[in-house]
Amino acid sequence: VTQSWTPLGRKTGLLDEPVLAEIGEKHGLTPGQVVLRWHTQIGAAPIPKSATPERFRANLDIFGATLDDGDLAQIASLATGQRIGGDPRSHQEF
Structure with a gap:
C-alpha cells in the first residue's frame, strides 16, 4: 500500500485549483475531500x-462519492512531480 503523506498540499495552493472545486461541486465534496477521494480511488x-x-x-467523510475516470484524469494532470514533505525512505523513526 502506498501512503500519501500530506496529501492536501501544506499551503501549496493545491486546494485553490479550480478543477478541484468543479469536481467537488459535481459530487458534493470540498476540494480537500476530492483530493483525499482521488488518493483512495487510486489505491493509496x-x-x-x-x-x-x-x-x-470532513476528511473522513469521502466514501459516499465516486470520482469518474474523467475526474481522476483531471486530478492526475495537476501533478508537478515535486515533493512537498520529507522523503519517507529517509524518515527517522523515534
Whole structure:
C-alpha cells in the first residue's frame, strides 16, 4: 500500500485549483475531500493532518462519492512531480 503523506498540499495552493472545486461541486465534496477521494480511488492511503475537528470529520467523510475516470484524469494532470514533505525512505523513526 502506498501512503500519501500530506496529501492536501501544506499551503501549496493545491486546494485553490479550480478543477478541484468543479469536481467537488459535481459530487458534493470540498476540494480537500476530492483530493483525499482521488488518493483512495487510486489505491493509496492518504494521511492528512488537521487540528480542526470539523476538517478532521470532513476528511473522513469521502466514501459516499465516486470520482469518474474523467475526474481522476483531471486530478492526475495537476501533478508537478515535486515533493512537498520529507522523503519517507529517509524518515527517522523515534
